[in-house]
Amino acid sequence: MWATIRAGLLVLTAVVLVGCAAPAAKRGPDGLALDLKAEGSDGFVVLKVVSTRPVSLLNPKWQNIAVRSTGGQNDELRDLTPPYSMLGANYVPTESLYFARLKAGEYEVSSLGSTGAGPGLLLALMMSDHASMQKRLPRFNVETGRLTNLGTIVYAPELDKDQPADIVLLSGPVGQRAALQDLRDEGGTAALPPLGGGWGAPPEESAESLKRAREMVSMVSHRGSAISGGTFIGGSHLGQILMRTGPRTWVRESLDTLNRVVFATRLADGTLVAGMEYGRYQIKRPGGTWEAHKIGSEKGRVVYIEPRADGSALFVAGDAKTTRVWLKRGGLDHASDEITQVAAFGTPPDLLLTLPDALIVAWNETGILRQSVHHRIDKNTLKLTTYKESFWVVDWQYRVDGSVALTRQNGMSGYRSVSLDGARTWITANEPGYLGGFWLDANKGYAFGVSPGFSTVDSLLQVTSDGGKTWQRQGGPLVAPSVGQLLQVDGQELVALAGHVVYSSIDQGGTWQRVFPVPQAGR
Numbered sequence: 001m002w003a004t005i006r007a008g009l010l011v012l013t014a015v016v017l018v019g020c021a022a023p024a025a026k027r028g029p030d031g032l033a034l035d036l037k038a039e040g041s042d043g044f045v046v047l048k049v050v051s052t053r054p055v056s057l058l059n060p061k062w063q064n065i066a067v068r069s070t071g072g073q074n075d076e077l078r079d080l081t082p083p084y085s086m087l088g089a090n091y092v093p094t095e096s097l098y099f100a101r102l103k104a105g106e107y108e109v110s111s112l113g114s115t116g117a118g119p120g121l122l123l124a125l126m127m128s129d130h131a132s133m134q135k136r137l138p139r140f141n142v143e144t145g146r147l148t149n150l151g152t153i154v155y156a157p158e159l160d161k162d163q164p165a166d167i168v169l170l171s172g173p174v175g176q177r178a179a180l181q182d183l184r185d186e187g188g189t190a191a192l193p194p195l196g197g198g199w200g201a202p203p204e205e206s207a208e209s210l211k212r213a214r215e216m217v218s219m220v221s222h223r224g225s226a227i228s229g230g231t232f233i234g235g236s237h238l239g240q241i242l243m244r245t246g247p248r249t250w251v252r253e254s255l256d257t258l259n260r261v262v263f264a265t266r267l268a269d270g271t272l273v274a275g276m277e278y279g280r281y282q283i284k285r286p287g288g289t290w291e292a293h294k295i296g297s298e299k300g301r302v303v304y305i306e307p308r309a310d311g312s313a314l315f316v317a318g319d320a321k322t323t324r325v326w327l328k329r330g331g332l333d334h335a336s337d338e339i340t341q342v343a344a345f346g347t348p349p350d351l352l353l354t355l356p357d358a359l360i361v362a363w364n365e366t367g368i369l370r371q372s373v374h375h376r377i378d379k380n381t382l383k384l385t386t387y388k389e390s391f392w393v394v395d396w397q398y399r400v401d402g403s404v405a406l407t408r409q410n411g412m413s414g415y416r417s418v419s420l421d422g423a424r425t426w427i428t429a430n431e432p433g434y435l436g437g438f439w440l441d442a443n444k445g446y447a448f449g450v451s452p453g454f455s456t457v458d459s460l461l462q463v464t465s466d467g468g469k470t471w472q473r474q475g476g477p478l479v480a481p482s483v484g485q486l487l488q489v490d491g492q493e494l495v496a497l498a499g500h501v502v503y504s505s506i507d508q509g510g511t512w513q514r515v516f517p518v519p520q521a522g523r
Contacts, residue, residue: 146196151175224265235261275302318349459484461509475509
């Protein structure tokens with residue numbers, strides 16, 4: 001243990017000695033203000049980094065990249081995306097964007113870094129060693145007055161000895177387009193410098209490298225499953241949609257983008273819908289191809305999309321500070337810009353419950369009182385009502401019988417509650433409940449109990465047949481860095497998310513097998 005801490009402190013000292021590349025952008029309330037004035041032999045560099053899972057507990061994305069010139073000059077590129085706060089941890093960003101000014105010359109990437117708590121809450125500086133970087137990433141050139149587009153680096157943190165950390169460089173057209181699109185989305189309409197420079201080796205972006213990068217994804221946003229007719233469907237990094245078609249049988253849809261899909265669903269007519277960052281969404285009609293759209297001036301992530309009976313469509317989008325609800329009267333794929341913001345409020349959009357007649361966005365306020373703010377949007381009148389509840393929302397589910405099951409937190413314990421009137425009032429139980437619940441109906445439910453260890457958590461499957469009055473332990477533990485959450489349960493399979501990894505059990509919790517990321521033994 002102490003050797004790990006000493007090593008981390010030594011590396012931290014080394015990072016302090018690295019100079020910071022001249023900033024070429026400053027973050028403001030409306031995004032990045034780009035400083036495109038080049039002095040002397042200055043050139044510019046843009047790079048996107050996608051981590052397929054959080055790099056560390058406190059800092060889930062890469063914060064800095066150390067580069068070294070052939071002349072021995074050390075510089076550090078710093079992430080320009082909004083800072084992460086654990087207080088808004090319903091959504092965990094793992095993408096980084098770098099845009100900096102460097103002197104013209106040849107450089108190598110010497111390390112990627114992010115400080116934060118690692119396994120066992122030890123101080124960890126998550127960095128790749130110099131020798132490994134030289135093998136994985138070639139040198140690159142910066143030219144005076146030009147923009148060097150380095151494309152996209154995809155990084156998968158280590159899972160176990162059979163699946164160590166991995167890096168894929170996407171430096172061809174797809175990876176470069178992703179980096180440039182993020183820079184334009186953040187930096188507005190400013191004219192960028194002409195392209196020049198680049199990696200010293202030929203661009204690496206074969207179909208095989210892109211396929212390998214996409215097999216590394218495992219974080220799944222599954223909200224769209226609630227309106228997909230019983231099919232489990234989830235969005236993930238690198239433009240991926242994952243659909244379960246049977247026990248341990250999945251179909252993968254790949255969009256022509258490297259953006260994260262934060263919402264995905266399949267409508268009754270077979271249409272696929274995907275919501276992404278920067279107000280973007282895509283649709284794919286049966287037999288058609290993916291079509292890209294954007295919600296007006298929206299720059300946040302699109303977390304929910306629902307067509308309405310009158311042909312219009314509702315959208316919920318937002319960021320770490322604000323939720324915005326939009327109405328598009330022309331429907332999902334209408335070419336017109338007839339879109340109106342019908343509600344906005346000052347909390348993130350991620351703790352969302354969808355009901356037949358309403359959308360409810362909750363926000364757990366910090367403090368010992370365990371209170372939450374709820375914003376309720378009536379789907380028919382589009383009227384917004386805001387009120388407080390005397391509990392934190394851990395998870396909630398609209399059940400097939402029309403009731404709502406809630407796991408709430410009061411004090412340090414979780415409890416179960418049920419609403420029979422659309423989450424307006426709650427019937428509460430005073431005995432502690434279990435986490436990550438999934439209900440087949442009002443009586444049959446599955447959840448996880450927790451047995452914490454030093455660096456992992458045992459999620460212990462619990463089953464009830466009487467609406468949660470009594471629970472029975474079933475099967476073996478699901479061992480992961482964090483507590484499990486059940487995503488899908490049917491008569492054949494249990495699907496759970498734990499430690500941002502997807503697991504499956506086909507023997508009612510007796511054993512668990514990793515599904516995503518795709519196992520790559522021996523790599």
